[in-house]
Structures are given as structure tokens and as C-alpha cells.
Amino acid sequence: MHIRGSATPFWCGFAEAKQLGIFPRKGSEAVHILRPQLHRREVPSEGGEVTLRSWASYRPVAVFNAADLEGEALTGLVEARQAAEGVELKLEPERLEAAEAVLGAWPVPVSFGGGSGLLSALHRSHPAAGSRQLPLTSGVLRHLGP
Numbered sequence: 001m002h003i004r005g006s007a008t009p010f011w012c013g014f015a016e017a018k019q020l021g022i023f024p025r026k027g028s029e030a031v032h033i034l035r036p037q038l039h040r041r042e043v044p045s046e047g048g049e050v051t052l053r054s055w056a057s058y059r060p061v062a063v064f065n066a067a068d069l070e071g072e073a074l075t076g077l078v079e080a081r082q083a084a085e086g087v088e089l090k091l092e093p094e095r096l097e098a099a100e101a102v103l104g105a106w107p108v109p110v111s112f113g114g115g116s117g118l119l120s121a122l123h124r125s126h127p128a129a130g131s132r133q134l135p136l137t138s139g140v141l142r143h144l145g146p
Helices: 014-020 074-085 092-105 138-144
Strands: 011-013 031-044 050-065 110-112 118-120 131-134
Touching: 011 014, 014 050, 014 074
Parallel strands: 110 131
Antiparallel strands: 011 050, 031 050, 118 131
């Protein structure tokens, strides 16, 4: 789902969307996922005891990204998903500071540069630890200053 490059991280199945009065935009395509379905059954044994047998199966389900949906209830759906995920909207400098705090806690050296990310198993200065190089994006450049 991430490879598709969706605008929002919130997804909705067709049946749920229809129930809410939300419908996919014309021409939008669904992403098919495998939805786990849990099953339980009580199985009598020889001693008169009942054993609970449980298992999981998977079935394909079509889901749509919230950006591909339209309807009056769409805003409520996105707000409900944000609340369920504990999503808190933060400005870019706050997000970068939080990311730097996480990266700073890693025992692996982190550097910025280039146009793509790199994870190296061995690094000249720390051969046992490896290293990570993160791309310089416009947000990082603005945060780092001139």
C-alpha cells in the first residue's frame, strides 16, 4: 500500500465506506489486501471435556485510500482513524526534532547527504556497528539552517 504513494495513511473497505455513505471517486483503483479472520469452535473430547479450537484464515478484501473517497462522512472517518491511531498533527520542525532524538539514541552513526537512503553493514570508522545515511531533503535543509 505504501509503494502506491497514497496521500494519506488511512484506508477503508468498500463495504464500510458504502455503509457510511462514502464512495470511491470515478477511476480510483482499490488495493487488495489479505484480511485475517479468526475462527473458534468448541470440540468435545472423549472425557466429556470441551476443547476450544481456534485458527486464522485470510481472505482478500478491496480497500481504498481516504484520498480516493468522497462523501460527507469522509472527514468523520479520517478523524476517527486519527483518534484511534493517536495521531497528533505536528509542524515540520517538531517532527524533525523528534526524528533527530530517535536517531541520536541509535548506537549506529547517522549522516545526511545524497539523494537516497543507505544502510551499510560495515563502516570505516565503526566496523562492528554499521552506519545509516539519510537523504538531505528540503525539510532537513531548512531545519539545519544555512
